[in-house]
Amino acid sequence: MTRTIKRANRWFDDRLGASGFVRTALNKVFPDHWSFMLGEIALYSFLLLVLTGIYLTFFFQPSLKEVVYDGAYAPLKGVEMSQAYESTLRLSYEVRAGMVMRQMHHWAAIIFLAAIVVHVGRVFFTGAFRRPRELNWIVGCSLLVLAMANGFAGYSLPDDQLSGTGLRIAYSIALSIPLGGTWVAYLLFGGEFPAESIISRLFVIHVLLLPLAILGLLGVHMAIVWRQKHTQFRGPGKTEDNVVGSRLWPSYALKSVGFFFLVSAVTALLGGLAQVNPIWLYGPFRAADVSAASQPDWYVGWLDGALRLFPGWEIRAFGHTIPAVFFPGVLLPTVSFGLLFGWPFIEARFTKEDVRDHHLLDRPRERPLRTGIGTGVITFYVVLFFAAATDVLATVFDVSVTGLLVAFRVALLCLPPVVAFVTYRLCKEAAALPDEEDAAPVVVRTASGAYVTGHGHQAGNGGDGTPRADGLDEIGSGPRPDAH
């Protein structure tokens, strides 16, 4: 058996000469900190999205052709609907495992986006985006945008009342763009809403264009991580020029595969036990109808909330109208993503720190201003997200939806600065506290036989990355076989 494998290996190596690369690859070291696995959740959710999505494409028909339903769900028997909606019903009710696949697909999308956001948060608060990783920050942010867009496209495909309402809003937002709005909307939808071709176009976008783009950028994202090596937190033996962790083979690979199974398990559990997007209860899309409590999936919620909170300011000038929808619907996301993409450069400009590379991560408390800004910005978008649920909140808590709207407007303007300031102060306080690691005395015997007492960080253990003349930055590091 072993001989056969060896022979096969040699056969391939003679032709490809890849063994050198494979050997290096398998020995590559990854740091083990739990917060470095957040991106993996996103990666594996995407894998699940592809797998379940392929199954769904066997049965879904992206067509707005009208048919009369004659399937298993009695309350819709005899109702006219599009083929897209009918095939989604069929795949939910009559196709074996169709329901659980569809629900796993939807839950995986919800988790995919949530994992990306948390991953972005980790990268932001630890300063992992700093030079030389600005490029990968941009790739990662692009992945976030593409994932959001693809999530919305998928939400819109079944042509139920909820997805049609979402498309109607998207159409109106496109219309609100000054000067070119009408053309943009017609270009996207292929005509006046609800246009014939939108579902088939969205289908190609959802199953081909965006997934390919995401896959390509994922490759770039990981190739850059591979090339630049992973960042790490400060700790014994960790410096700006090494990576401490476990080798890809066997420990990290096996751990990662196990993690894939955990992600699959959680997604499958949700897909089997928790109902998501029950389109049969929403009914087929009718342009004239709308249901109370129409919300987008969570990751589009902040835009919905912004639309609800923004006052009805319409600007008319020079024979043109800028409708109120433009500001929350077009301007806000443009500015938001502009700031997100540009953050590494903005920060570098103000701190003047990008003159050298950073491989050791900040702890959030060490950067009170960045951490404060981060929590403030998150608060802003969380308030917007909850504002998307004003009608549901009003119903559930029996309060006035008009009052809620006012309360949310106040919260949107007041909460972020408060949260940012409190975070800033807390970080300042925490940074002033003596660190456990710093406090622990370390005694080292030098080459000449003398004993020297030092203190973790104070003794110069990375941080600025320059080795100390007295060699104390080697404290506690021991042999470093894994260092690159």
Added chain:
Amino acid sequence: MTRRSAALLVLLVLGGPFSVLVTMLHPAAAGQPAGTADGDVEQGRALFTTGCSSCHGLRAEGTRRGPSLLGVGAASVDFWVSTGRMPLKTGGARQAVRKPPAYQRDDIDDLIAYVTSLDPDGPPIPELDLARADLAEGGELFRANCAACHGAVGIGGALASGRLAPPLRPASAAQVAEAVRIGPGTMPNFGPDTFSQDQLEAVVTYVESLDHPDDRGGSGLGHAGPIPEGFVGWLAGLGALLLACYWIGDRE
């Protein structure tokens, strides 16, 4: 309302294997206890004088505190009293809300008899034969006329000025039919010219079916759409995976 949030929490914890078992609809209009005209006018007068006249006037002619009830019809009296909305708890409420009814069935019949004896006009209590109602047509009518305020699954919704479209689940078939005909509060009324008797029965059947929506996907998560789904995705989905990260990752 807290009842629903509590139920949602329980559903989240227990998951939905039970809901999967809940299959096809059709509670088929469990016998209607709707009132008839066999109440006693004199007893009704006595009850009315004690419980209603302070606002609606001794002869239901209305006062500054409450509207006239002349010609409102039996359906109206039955709806307001049997859903517990009348008598009002106290003044100053934004709108009358459903609560346990203050009167027994017999007493309500007496009240109906008294009020309709003063003026026989107004919609009568609709007679319903739900056995052969068209469920699918009811769904179409519901989505076109009711879902905009009550929501696609009838969980209720928010209206302007602090008013709410109530959840439809607690309402009986008769109460739903009455509400459609009389249009209580801010709700428009759908008379026989708008909804035929068949259409009324279809809508009522569909609303009743929403008491047990087909949750074959698992736990219904309160039927409030993507908001609870987002919470479950974050807490149960990503939350569990973050714990998993913490479990298998390095914590130093």
